[in-house]
Amino acid sequence: MKTTLEERLSEGLARSATKAPALILAVGEVSTHVARRRRRRSNLRGALAVITIAAGVGGLLAIRATRTGDASAPTSATNVESPLRHLPDATIRYSTPTKPGAIALELADGQHITFAITGSPFYDGYSQQSTIQYDTYATGRAQADNVDVPLIPEPALGGTETLAYWTGVPATATRVEYIPAAGKSVWQTPIAGITAFPTAAHNPNDTFIAYDNDGNELIRTTWATTHLVSSGNVDNGPMHFDYSSLSDPAVDVYGPIDVTKIADLDRAATEGYTTFANATMFGCLAANGDAAWTNCIGTTDAAVKTYLLDHQPTGS
Amino acid sequence: MMQNAITAAAAELTGDDIVHVEFARFFATAKQPMMRLAFLLTASPQQSEDAVQDSFIRVLEKWSQINDPASYMRRAVVNRCMSWHRHTAVVRRTQSQVATADSYTDQPDEILDALLHLPQRRRAVVVLTYYEHLDTDAIGAVLGISTATVRSTLHRALAQLKGILG
Incomplete structure (x- = not known):
């Protein structure tokens, strides 16, 4: 039976x-927009086709022969590689303070995905967040301020409707197979514990399987479950889903969040507060070096709290 | 009338044309429901339109690979609406204020105003539950979270709304 609140919500x-x-x-x-995009891709494919033809059929056969002899290659004939490429550090450009060690990867479709710990104004203070950016998507997960957060804080599955990724892949895994609920399987060599696959139709039932160098299955996981298949030093802790939303995890980390200090700020005041916050963090890093990242988060957090107390709108 | 015209035209078409006829039918039936869903999630006419437009483009691009366009479209719209709120808490807060100021009507709307106080995932779960009338399994599939998380998120959202709406 519905409560009054539920009825009010429905109506x-x-x-x-x-x-x-x-x-x-x-x-x-x-239709016009899609056709325009397809023409651009078609032109690119045409250029690639010319290069491929120039490479010659013999060259292609040689590559195939090499693949057949690759010990890490999957055994399934329908299972093809979805390569992942580590991009140079210069590829990563954030406008906000970024902890050293960020990683940028290029996916099979040419898109880039970046993983970083960044500093950011957070409600009435300043915080560090695990951030992932892909295409036009960005997701952040607030982390505790007083700890040295690793780039991949915990194993996670995530993605958009055109991307599926798994971070925190076991270090002993040399190959990860991605099996979409609809479509063909592909495989990939993880980089820094990360695998990321372009996908046509992301689905919660998509499956990832990690294998070691001998082809033994280490972990099989879907969005909701993680199943350790073989014994060993693999962490079988619960895996969270990182599809979006930093809000609920933020509550888990910080407890109830105080929004009163920023609730009455207008747009100009908000911009002033964020500019001050990032400038303070940049200044701290410049003065103390990147190694002082965690300390700088703490001192910036304190400075921002003071700034907000001093800049409350009159009468609030 | 429009449906019949589209169907008649489809009889003489093949290949990509058929795709576009099928898509046109889907577009005609889905556009306003998706606008309403996006509006409840963003409270912003402009952001709703952007989210729905981008999602339709994505659906057409993937048309031949999608088994259930309606579900795919809903997931795309929700994802885009949520990504609008995603970056940082401050940005979210600012945008919510902007959304309130620019909202489609000047008339007070206690439900929409209350929704703006919820974190994005809670808002999505509330809208998908009480507007779209999806069950927890379906909501989990849309948001990519477990049914247990859906239930706990809804529980927290209702508690928060109770405090706001009284």
């Missing part, structure tokens, strides 16, 4: 939804 949401504006978009515009 209120239905009423609020009617206030949504009409979509000012014709189906033809969608």
